[in-house]
Each structure stands twice: as C-alpha cells, then as structure tokens.
Amino acid sequence: xxxxxxxxxxxxxxxxxxxxxxxxxxxxxxxxxxxxxxxxxxxxxxxxxxxxxxxxxxxxxxxxxxxxxxxxxxxxxxxxxxxxxxxxxxxxxxxxxxxxxxxxxxxxxxxxxxxxxxxxxxxxxxxxxxxxxxxxxxxxxxxxxxxxxxxxxxxxxxxxxxxxxxxxxxxxxxxxxxxxxxxxxxxxxxxxxxxxxxxxxxxxxxxxxxxxxxxxxxxxxxxxxxxxxxxxxxxxxxxxxxxxxxxxxxxxxxxxxxxxxxxxxxxxxxxxxxxxxxxxxxxxx
Amino acid sequence: xxxxxxxxxxxxxxxxxxxxxxxxxxxxxxxxxxxxxxxxxxxxxxxxxxxxxxxxxxxxxxxxxxxxxxxxxxxxxxxxxxxxxxxxxxxxxxxxxxxxxxxxxxxxxxxxxxxxxxxxxxxxxxxxxxxxxxxxxxxxxxxxxxxxxxxxxxxxxxxxxxxxxxxxxxxxxxxxxxxxxxxxxxxxxxxxxxxxxxxxxxxxxxxxxxxxxxxxxxxxxxxxxxxxxxxxxxxxxxxxxxxxxxxxxxxxxxxxxxxxxxxxxxxxxxxxxxxxxxxxxxxxxxxxxxxxxxxxxxxxxxxxxxxxxxxxxxxxxxxxxxxxxxxxxxx
Numbered sequence: 001x002x003x004x005x006x007x008x009x010x011x012x013x014x015x016x017x018x019x020x021x022x023x024x025x026x027x028x029x030x031x032x033x034x035x036x037x038x039x040x041x042x043x044x045x046x047x048x049x050x051x052x053x054x055x056x057x058x059x060x061x062x063x064x065x066x067x068x069x070x071x072x073x074x075x076x077x078x079x080x081x082x083x084x085x086x087x088x089x090x091x092x093x094x095x096x097x098x099x100x101x102x103x104x105x106x107x108x109x110x111x112x113x114x115x116x117x118x119x120x121x122x123x124x125x126x127x128x129x130x131x132x133x134x135x136x137x138x139x140x141x142x143x144x145x146x147x148x149x150x151x152x153x154x155x156x157x158x159x160x161x162x163x164x165x166x167x168x169x170x171x172x173x174x175x176x177x178x179x180x181x182x183x184x185x186x187x188x189x190x191x192x193x194x195x196x197x198x199x200x201x202x203x204x205x206x207x208x209x210x211x212x213x214x215x216x217x218x219x220x221x222x223x224x225x226x227x228x229x230x231x232x233x234x235x236x237x238x239x240x241x242x243x244x245x246x247x248x249x250x251x252x253x254x255x256x257x258x259x260x261x262x263x264x265x266x267x268x269x270x271x272x273x274x275x276x277x278x279x280x281x282x283x284x285x
Numbered sequence: 286x287x288x289x290x291x292x293x294x295x296x297x298x299x300x301x302x303x304x305x306x307x308x309x310x311x312x313x314x315x316x317x318x319x320x321x322x323x324x325x326x327x328x329x330x331x332x333x334x335x336x337x338x339x340x341x342x343x344x345x346x347x348x349x350x351x352x353x354x355x356x357x358x359x360x361x362x363x364x365x366x367x368x369x370x371x372x373x374x375x376x377x378x379x380x381x382x383x384x385x386x387x388x389x390x391x392x393x394x395x396x397x398x399x400x401x402x403x404x405x406x407x408x409x410x411x412x413x414x415x416x417x418x419x420x421x422x423x424x425x426x427x428x429x430x431x432x433x434x435x436x437x438x439x440x441x442x443x444x445x446x447x448x449x450x451x452x453x454x455x456x457x458x459x460x461x462x463x464x465x466x467x468x469x470x471x472x473x474x475x476x477x478x479x480x481x482x483x484x485x486x487x488x489x490x491x492x493x494x495x496x497x498x499x500x501x502x503x504x505x506x507x508x509x510x511x512x513x514x515x516x517x518x519x520x521x522x523x524x525x526x527x528x529x530x531x532x533x534x535x536x537x538x539x540x541x542x543x544x545x546x547x548x549x550x551x552x553x554x555x556x557x558x559x560x561x562x563x564x565x566x567x568x569x570x571x572x573x574x575x576x577x578x579x580x581x582x583x584x585x586x587x588x589x590x591x592x593x594x595x596x597x598x599x600x601x602x603x604x605x606x607x608x609x610x611x612x613x614x615x616x
Contacts, residue, residue, distance in 0.1 A: 012428065014428050014429025014430075014431065096401065097392065097395075097402070098395065098396060098399065098400075098401065098402075101396060124429060125427065125428055125429075126404075126427055127404065127405065127427070127429075127547070127548075128392075128404040128405070129388050129392070129404065130388075130391075130392035130395070130402060130404060131392075132392075133360070133389065133390075133392035133393050133396070134392045134393070134395070134396040136360075136393070137364070137392070137393045137396035137397055138396060142360075142361065142479035142480060143360045143361070143389070143393070144360075144480060145360075145385070145388065145389045146385050146389070159483065162358075163385060164296070164358065164385055164386075164485070165384055165385040165386075165488075166295055166296065166297045166487065166488055166490070167296060167297055167485050167486060167487045167488055168485070168486045168488060169357070169358070169482055169484075169485050169486075170482070170483040170484045170485070170486070171480045171481065171482055171483065172480065172481040172482075172483055173479060173480045173481070174479075177479075243401070244399070244400050244401030244438050244440065244441040245401035245402070245403055245436050245437070245438050246436070246437055246438075246439060247434055247435070247436060248422065248435040248436065248437045249434075249435045250432050250433070250434050250435070251432065251433050252431060252432050252433075259594060260590055260591075260593055260594065260595070260596055261594065261595045261596070262595075262596050262597070262598065263595065263596065263597045264597075265597060265598070265599040265603075265604065267607065269597070270597070270604060270607045270608055270611065271611050273579070273595065273597065273608065274608050274611040274612055274615060275615065276595065277523070277556065277558075277579070277608075277612075278612075278615050280499070280555055280556045280577060281499065281523055281524075281556075283555070284498035284499065284555050284556075285498075285524060
C-alpha cells in the first residue's frame with residue numbers, strides 16, 4: 001500500500017496558440033488560451049495509477065493555482081485519483097519555482113508518510129523543469145528526472161528508465177522517491193465513465209449554492225482547498241515575496257522582416273535556386 | 286563579477302560537452318570586463334579528456350572532485366559537492382548547461398541555496414539595476430516561445446542560469462590562459478547515493494547538427510512519411526543533415542532526434558532549407574539564427590517567409606524532385 005502524490009498544473013495550451021493570444025502591448029492574453037492539464041502531468045498520474053492498480057495504495061493529486069485549476073483535479077478524479085487538493089491563495093501569485101516548490105513540499109508534508117511523488121518533467125508554459133527537483137530537495141527524497149519508462153516495481157523498489165540524452169539509464173530506487181516523468185513513459189488512460197458520473201458535479205465549495213452544499217459534501221463532490229494559513233506557511237517564502245527571480249520585462253516575439261528573394265516555380269527559376277544553393281555548398285565543402 | 290561554470294562531460298565520449306565550452310566563453314565575456322574570474326567546477330569519475338579547451342575560452346581555474354561513484358548521476362551527491370564548491374568560491378553568477386544532467390542538478394542547488402535559477406536562457410548580459418549595482422539580465426523564451434521574458438535575481442546570490450547547447454556562440458580567436466587545475470576536498474557521504482544504476486545503454490547518435498553546415502528540414506506540409514524521403518534525398522545531395530519540425534515528428538514523419546525548435550535542438554547552420562514548415566515560433570526558436578534560410582511552402586502567408594532569405598511558393602513534392610535533378614547536373 002503506497003501513498004503516492006502527483007504534482008499537477010493547469011497550463012495555457014501553448015502548443016495551439018492563435019493570433020489573438022498576444023495583446024497589442026505584447027503581453028499574453030490568457031483569456032484567449034484554452035487551459036489544459038499539463039500533458040506530462042497526465043503521464044505522471046497514469047504512472048501513479050498503474051502502480052496503485054498493481055500493488056495498491058492511495059493516489060493524491062495536488063495542484064497550486066486559481067480556483068479554475070480545480071478543473072484538472074476533477075479530471076484526475078475521473079481518471080482514478082483517490083483524493084485531490086487545490087492549493088490556492090492570492091498570496092501565492094507570481095511565485096517562481098523556489099516559492100512554488102516550498103508550498104508544494106509543505107503540502108506534501110500534510111499527508112503524513114508519503115512513499116512516492118510523481119510529477120511531469122516540465123510544464124509547457126514555462127518549460128523550466130525545476131519544480132519537481134526543488135520539491136525533492138525540500139522533502140529530502142531521492143530524485144530521478146526524465147523518467148521515460150517504468151520497467152518494474154513492487155512494495156520495496158522501482159526500476160525505471162531515464163532519458164540521459166546521450167544514453168538510457170536503467171535505475172533502481174527504493175522508496176521514498178520523487179520522479180519526473182516524460183511523455184514517452186506511457187499513454188494516459190481515458191476518464192472512467194462510472195467515475196465521470198460520480199464526479200461530474202465536483203467543484204470547489206464556494207461554487208455550490210448554500211442549499212446544495214450538504215448534498216455536495218455527502219457525495220464527495222467538494223474539491224478540498226487549502227490556503228497559506230491552512231498550511232501554516234511562512235508568508236516571506238510564498239508568492240512574489242518568496243521568489244528570488246523577478247520578471248523584469250516581457251515582450252512578444254516580433255518577426256524580423258528580412259530581404260526575401262522569391263523564386264518562381266518554373267524550371268529556370270528552380271535551376272537558379274539550385275545555383276544559389278550551390279554557391280553556399282561550394283563555400284562549405 | 287565572478288562566475289562559476291558547471292563543466293560537464295559526455296559520459297559516452299569522455300570529452301567535454303560543447304555547452305560547457307560555450308558557457309565558459311559566455312562567462313568570460315560577462316566577468317572579464319568587470320575584472321571578475323571564471324572558475325570551472327567539475328565532478329565525476331574522471332576529468333574530461335580535453336580540459337585544455339576550457340582555458341582557451343576563458344576559465345582561469347578548474348576545481349574538480351573525482352570519485353568512482355560519480356560515474357552515474359547520483360543527483361544528491363552532485364548537489365552537495367557543487368553546493369560546497371559554490372559556498373567556498375562565493376561567485377556572483379553560476380551557469381549550467383541546460384542538459385538532462387544540468388537540469389537535474391541545478392534546481393537542487395538553487396533550492397538549497399535559496400536563490401534564483403532561470404532556465405534555458407537565450408541571452409545573458411550585465412547591466413546596472415536601480416541601486417543594486419550590476420546584475421545579470423537573463424532573457425528566456427516562455428509560453429511555448431511566444432514571448433521573451435527578461436528575468437532578474439536582484440537580491441540573491443549567486444544568480445543562477447542555464448543555457449541550452451548551441452545557443453551561445455564561440456569566438457574565432459582563442460585565449461591562452463595559464464592552466465590551473467585544483468582538486469577540491471569534500472568528504473563523500475555514502476548516504477548521498479540513493480539510486481542503483483543497473484545498466485547504461487548509449488544511444489546511437491543518428492543526428493549531428495553541431496557539425497552540419499547545411500540542414501534540410503521537413504514539416505507538416507511534407508504530407509506523409511513516404512514524402513519525407515524527399516527531405517532526406519535533398520539533404521544527402523547537399524551532404525547535409527535532416528531536420529524536422531515538431532509537427533513532422535508528432536505525425537511520425539521523422540524521429541524525435543531530428544526535431545529542431547523550442548523543444549528540440551537549436552541549430553545555426555550556414556544554410557537552412559525549410560520544406561513545408563510554416564514557421565511557428567516554436568520552430569523558429571531553434572533555427573532563426575541560421576545564416577541563410579530557404580523556405581519552400583505552398584502558403585505565401587506562412588510566417589517562415591518573414592525570416593527566409595530565399596523562398597519558393599509551391600508544392601515541395603514537385604519542386605524538390607526538380608531541384609534534385611539540377612543538383613545532379615550541377616555536380
């Protein structure tokens with residue numbers, strides 16, 4: 001019976017950014033971007049559920065974010081998570097990876113003895129890949145990053161493959177450990193129909209009307225939340241205050257217009273293009 | 286403004302990774318004008334074969350710690366060793382290669398030192414900031430490469446940043462620093478070893494962008510895995526390397542090793558031929574520094590034409606065969 005915590009994040013879908021995603025002033029128009037479950041966090045959740053399915057245990061998905069981030073927790077419930085927790089507080093705003101990892105590490109401590117923490121390798125909005133390791137450092141777990149496959153596991157150990165860039169490393173670790181998971185590791189399962197029926201009304205408490213609250217509580221529809229004070233956190237280590245890095249300025253990337261020579265598609269045009277290519281070719285060979 | 290550069294060895298070849306040399310030079314250009322020193326730090330089972338290259342590019346001292354147990358990435362051991370080196374040297378700046386090793390260890394160190402770490406920087410420069418004196422400005426893409434953010438760490442030291450391989454350029458001229466290699470002493474604690482490495486399988490390197498002068502890349506517009514053969518043929522004819530956009534990799538036209546862009550390799554060849562690649566920011570982030578860019582695309586509005594030097598608007602499946610024929614004729 002293992003207690004597994006999955007770190008998840010709701011992110012803007014940066015892979016499908018369209019024209020109106022950037023505002024005139026060069027900042028990101030978050031409202032125009034669909035918010036999704038960070039893809040590699042789904043791989044982390046899948047791995048947690050795979051382990052639970054075989055050796056038993058409890059899968060707890062936690063996320064730090066605004067109330068809207070409860071959407072990914074609901075999705076986690078659909079997939080099979082036993083418990084979820086939304087860590088939300090205005091004081092967490094503008095947290096960099098150091099401040100974020102502090103909050104997540106302290107939240108993990110609330111769950112008592114945790115055996116395994118799984119997280120996506122990186123989130124697609126920042127691509128830093130830093131939060132996982134920085135949580136591992138704070139909770140003192142062994143760390144394996146870039147896990148690309150789960151080979152075998154039982155109650156005492158896990159054997160995983162790590163993408164070491166120039167080599168694949170087959171690594172055995174005991175518990176407790178924190179792994180960061182890449183998209184190669186598995187294919188996340190679909191939401192389970194029965195669980196969708198069970199949890200389709202799941203939401204944070206404030207979104208239920210007062211008359212609905214008792215029924216929501218009774219049916220397990222209330223997505224639990226916790227704040228900075230609930231976690232008894234040090235305010236100086238949270239949010240902007242607790243972040244050593246500051247965003248100095250942001251600009252959207254503007255295409256630089258170069259001198260473009262357009263060739264036609266006729267045979268002579270293509271022949272000229274090839275001649276121009278050959279000039280470069282002769283230079284370099 | 287003293288800098289520390291994390292020196293990394295390619296475990297397969299036993300040589301320095303290019304990114305370590307690139308960062309050495311970058312650190313030198315940051316520190317030297319301010320009379321600061323650049324110190325390399327290395328930990329591993331044995332020193333890399335070609336450490337002299339570091340001195341040619343601006344390191345004045347190389348601190349190293351070797352132990353057979355460091356053959357493998359025991360993250361916690363590396364963290365303790367580098368953290369101790371940083372505490373002893375008290376640098377202002379620490380630079381890491383954004384490799385799978387650097388990205389494993391650097392966040393642990395930043396967490397322990399409670400300082401800022403900025404990942405995957407594309408530009409680093411030093412300027413005054415308010416009353417804080419000179420600090421490091423760290424420019425990095427975010428939101429899938431759609432924005433460039435300038436990040437600063439005004440109140441904490443060291444200011445840590447990572448940079449991907451191929452992003453920082455090397456100069457033509459080399460320096461000739463006197464060589465100082467200094468062993469570092471630390472008690473290796475057995476409890477730092479928490480993983481057991483059962484086996485290590487070198488990846489067969491299929492793609493070598495670093496030494497390619499010409500790269501021919503295909504994108505979603507190639508249409509199918511069969512059509513992608515045209516990209517390989519054109520690349521072969523030009524003795525180049527084959528690249529691919531993320532879309533082409535996602536569609537299964539090419540293998541992941543070929544991917545160029547924000548989440549793939551960063552390349553800077555003499556000539557880059559983009560075939561059926563629309564030129565989304567995520568791809569441009571990996572190739573826009575190429576010296577000459579040729580775009581072949583059906584869509585005249587494709588953003589790739591905004592950065593291309595030469596272009597043809599048309600179907601690559603018709604154009605490339607003609608190009609191949611003329612290439613043969615031209616010899």
